[in-house]
Amino acid sequence: MKNLVILGAGTAGTMMANHLRPKLYLNKWNITIVDQYKTHYYQPGFLFLPFDIYKEEQVKKVGKKFIPKDVKYIQKKIEKIIPEENKVELEGETLKYDVLIIATGCKIAPEETNGMIGPLWKKDIFDFYTYEGSLALREKLKDWQGGKLLVHITEMPIKCPVAPLEFSFLADSYFRDKGMRDKVDITYVTPLSGAFTKPTCTTALNYLLQEKGIKIETDFAIEHVDNDTKEIVDYEGRRIPFDLLVTIPTNKGDEVIEKSGLGDDLNFVPTDHNTLQSKAHENIFVIGDATNVPASKAGSVAHFEAETLADNIVLYIDGYPLKKEFDGHANCFIETGNNKALLIDFNYVTEPVHGKFPFAKIGPMSLLKESVLNHWGKLAFRWIYWNMLLKGIAIPFVSRNMSFKGKVFDIKQEKK
Amino acid sequence: MALKTIAGVEVKVTEDGYLEDMTQWNPEIAKEIAKELGIELTDKHFEVLNYLRDRTIAKEALTIRSVGKSGIVDIKQLYELFPKGPLKFSSKIAGIPKPTSCI
Ligand SMILES: Cc1cc2nc3c(=O)[nH]c(=O)nc-3n(C[C@H](O)[C@H](O)[C@H](O)COP(=O)(O)OP(=O)(O)OC[C@H]3O[C@@H](n4cnc5c(N)ncnc54)[C@H](O)[C@@H]3O)c2cc1C
Numbered sequence: 070m071k072n073l074v075i076l077g078a079g080t081a082g083t084m085m086a087n088h089l090r091p092k093l094y095l096n097k098w099n100i101t102i103v104d105q106y107k108t109h110y111y112q113p114g115f116l117f118l119p120f121d122i123y124k125e126e127q128v129k130k131v132g133k134k135f136i137p138k139d140v141k142y143i144q145k146k147i148e149k150i151i152p153e154e155n156k157v158e159l160e161g162e163t164l165k166y167d168v169l170i171i172a173t174g175c176k177i178a179p180e181e182t183n184g185m186i187g188p189l190w191k192k193d194i195f196d197f198y199t200y201e202g203s204l205a206l207r208e209k210l211k212d213w214q215g216g217k218l219l220v221h222i223t224e225m226p227i228k229c230p231v232a233p234l235e236f237s238f239l240a241d242s243y244f245r246d247k248g249m250r251d252k253v254d255i256t257y258v259t260p261l262s263g264a265f266t267k268p269t270c271t272t273a274l275n276y277l278l279q280e281k282g283i284k285i286e287t288d289f290a291i292e293h294v295d296n297d298t299k300e301i302v303d304y305e306g307r308r309i310p311f312d313l314l315v316t317i318p319t320n321k322g323d324e325v326i327e328k329s330g331l332g333d334d335l336n337f338v339p340t341d342h343n344t345l346q347s348k349a350h351e352n353i354f355v356i357g358d359a360t361n362v363p364a365s366k367a368g369s370v371a372h373f374e375a376e377t378l379a380d381n382i383v384l385y386i387d388g389y390p391l392k393k394e395f396d397g398h399a400n401c402f403i404e405t406g407n408n409k410a411l412l413i414d415f416n417y418v419t420e421p422v423h424g425k426f427p428f429a430k431i432g433p434m435s436l437l438k439e440s441v442l443n444h445w446g447k448l449a450f451r452w453i454y455w456n457m458l459l460k461g462i463a464i465p466f467v468s469r470n471m472s473f474k475g476k477v478f479d480i481k482q483e484k485k
Numbered sequence: 486m487a488l489k490t491i492a493g494v495e496v497k498v499t500e501d502g503y504l505e506d507m508t509q510w511n512p513e514i515a516k517e518i519a520k521e522l523g524i525e526l527t528d529k530h531f532e533v534l535n536y537l538r539d540r541t542i543a544k545e546a547l548t549i550r551s552v553g554k555s556g557i558v559d560i561k562q563l564y565e566l567f568p569k570g571p572l573k574f575s576s577k578i579a580g581i582p583k584p585t586s587c588i
Binding site for chain 2 (some may be wrong): 286290305335
């Protein structure tokens, strides 16, 4: 018997277990998946928890439920990968593998910024990228009296790069509904030169910030948080005061990647952009947030990657050359508040475009335009996630590679 | 794409003024681009520029963080050398493509 081991049972690992079990003979291949936790979280839901739009039970389920029965699930911490010996060390157990898939994701590292974890952490400084952080923020917002709210990105890359912007839009709606928008000053602080990571989006969508009265500070690379004066300070000494700081700390791959000597300076694993094979070892493949590929770190991206990777693992096992197929395709809903959302579709080289999705000319969803239907799409994504995505079922009519049909390439990149 | 004469050499540049071809670069070109950005180049600047060029040739993606760990400068010093655009300005002066940190 041969062994295929999947590290991490988050979005990407779970999808791979579901894709591969029917493709590999039961009498030839054991599949094992390892995760430290019992609970699988729907991370996109963390955006909605602080505003009481989702409840706890809507964003978590028992992870094992989504793993096929002929895949062995081990709930243990992964201690070290030893590629030279094709071994993985867990707490008190060692696994041998013939093929390894790394799907350990990434997580926030607030300790990377001086003063972030200080006296104000979880009092006036919050994150919403963790389950605990997002619930703590919900409690804070409940009786917050208003003041200066900063929504802040520490450094790129972060998972779901549009989430902080969505947070700002939802905060605008939330305080409006509470009748206290005039008491809250919202500023969006980013290390980039514009609100959106893609320049065409900045051109097409800047009006949203103006319309909602959200201020923006760009090119802000944080150096430390001053807990005494309640200010964030950048490397040039620029200071921005806050009453409430909602920050996206540095995102890093898991420590196990660092301990195993497999990562870059943020513990992301160097990975071939098109085949998803690790650069250092031919029998190690990487998927999802754990890779260093220049695509968005998003569940939708992991979904498109999973289709390519499943094919490539079978090709690899049978001794064929790998498909250089993955194009960085991402497809993201952006919640804009007031029950509306936008939809964007892009890849490694193509900027987001106007047009209709998924069917050319018909839609029904519009790209890069606010609509109520897109908002329903975003909410439906939760259902799709639990019922289709994790199980490796393809989303109808949406292909792994970006389609150019019905899309209009009419936006000029903003000059800087 | 456009042609531009910098320090007496005709070079290909992008819309934002980054060199299209990093092999057309030389220290005189660097000094002139730096002057346009209000920066007077010192030896320390050139150490950083050479590091950026080496890493680019090695096809590594550059970030402020990685330059801060280069052993040549820390992030604070990088900002002092290239105010307002530690990576954007240093890349432009080094004759390498505009950084694409953003996804
Ligand atoms: C606030 C927020 C909003 C988001 N919104 C969206 C959205 O709208 N649309 C979208 O497509 N994506 C969104 N995302 C991103 C999406 O959730 C991630 O991209 C996706 O979950 C990545 O999947 P993954 O499998 O790579 O990592 P994860 O799902 O994070 O899974 C990694 C798993 O590995 C396990 N693990 C790691 N290290 C170890 C170890 N040493 N031992 C044992 N187990 C380990 C972890 O426990 C975890 O279960 C959002 C994310 C956040 C935080």
